[in-house]
Amino acid sequence: MDINFEYYKIFYYVAKYRNITKAATALGSSQPNVTRIMKLLEAQLNCRLFIREARGITLTEEGQRLYSHVEIAYNHLLNAQEEISRQDAQQGGTVEIGATETAIHLFLLEKLRGFKEEYPAIAIKIHNQTTPDIIRHLISGKLDFAVITMPYEVPKGIVCEKALDFKEILVGGLQYEKLSMEALELKDIKKYSWVGMSSASATYHLYKDFFIAHKIDFEPDMQVETSGLMLPLIESNLGLGFVPEKLALALLEEKRLVQIHLKCDVPKRSIQIALDKGRGKSFAADTFYKYLKKIVQID
Numbered sequence: 001m002d003i004n005f006e007y008y009k010i011f012y013y014v015a016k017y018r019n020i021t022k023a024a025t026a027l028g029s030s031q032p033n034v035t036r037i038m039k040l041l042e043a044q045l046n047c048r049l050f051i052r053e054a055r056g057i058t059l060t061e062e063g064q065r066l067y068s069h070v071e072i073a074y075n076h077l078l079n080a081q082e083e084i085s086r087q088d089a090q091q092g093g094t095v096e097i098g099a100t101e102t103a104i105h106l107f108l109l110e111k112l113r114g115f116k117e118e119y120p121a122i123a124i125k126i127h128n129q130t131t132p133d134i135i136r137h138l139i140s141g142k143l144d145f146a147v148i149t150m151p152y153e154v155p156k157g158i159v160c161e162k163a164l165d166f167k168e169i170l171v172g173g174l175q176y177e178k179l180s181m182e183a184l185e186l187k188d189i190k191k192y193s194w195v196g197m198s199s200a201s202a203t204y205h206l207y208k209d210f211f212i213a214h215k216i217d218f219e220p221d222m223q224v225e226t227s228g229l230m231l232p233l234i235e236s237n238l239g240l241g242f243v244p245e246k247l248a249l250a251l252l253e254e255k256r257l258v259q260i261h262l263k264c265d266v267p268k269r270s271i272q273i274a275l276d277k278g279r280g281k282s283f284a285a286d287t288f289y290k291y292l293k294k295i296v297q298i299d
Helices: 005-017 020-027 031-045 061-085 101-118 131-140 174-180 202-213 227-235 245-253 283-298
Strands: 050-053 056-059 093-099 122-128 145-150 158-166 168-172 195-197 222-224 241-244 258-260 269-276
Touching: 005 020, 005 031, 005 056, 005 061, 020 031, 056 061, 061 093, 093 101, 093 131, 093 283, 101 122, 101 145, 101 158, 101 227, 101 241, 101 245, 101 269, 101 283, 122 283, 131 145, 131 158, 131 202, 131 269, 145 158, 145 202, 145 283, 158 283, 168 174, 168 245, 174 258, 195 202, 195 227, 195 241, 222 227, 227 241, 227 245, 241 245, 245 258, 269 283
Parallel strands: 093 122, 093 145, 195 222
Antiparallel strands: 050 056, 145 269, 158 269, 168 241, 168 258
16 A cells, blocks of 8 residues: 555644644645545545644544554654754754653662763653553553553563662651551551552552452552652551652651651562563664663662
8 A cells, every 4th residue: 555654644643633623734735735634544545634623623543543654753753853953963863762750760760860960961751650651652652662550461572681679658748647656557547547559550450469468458549649648648648558768868858758667578679660572772872771781880
């Protein structure tokens, strides 16, 4: 099937903006021309890609499937174009990184500062999501590599390299101060409210399995999408929760949180760098990856 690749570029903007007029403006074209090209593309693919509605357009199932591929390809082309246009600096380009919030705060944030000082011409785009979502986007090609929170069972083809180990502790607001007086059995604190990650996260399933291993039915009373929301909710006495010790230390020292000690061991955790070994890296991505590897080896 011989389709003009310019059609896919126009399709990308129409699907992105969900509006013919906005797409035409972004392309420096006219609405009738964009409409004409989209009709040609639909005719050549022999399927309907859009449904016109009062508020704009909606992608059909075929249109959504096509967009999922075109978006990846178009972003790769833009990144390549940007990288080539900045070759005079010999250190240009863009890195697309997926990172959990825990990985950002415990590992990546500090490393980014040093990297940007050494390679100011390299642009970095960080996509903050849960580990399962990050792995899906890594496999699809939307990301150059990822920095994720483990344990998590990654698919074949994804290689993980440990960056650091970290410890999580059980904490609560000052309302739960009496629980901090002595080490408790896990079953002793089941009756209290819990704050946890959403069921879409690897952390949720880690602690679900942890409680099941202790013959306890666990379900957070309050679920959050990002780990950064947990500490404020816990501090507000909305429940107990497991959080990275390093992130809780300041609040513990300021006596805004209390640590609740358990008689059992809490699951071990780590931050790891994940790569799709079947796909090559751009100059910028390779530079950042090697920088992180060097830092990890020094640490």
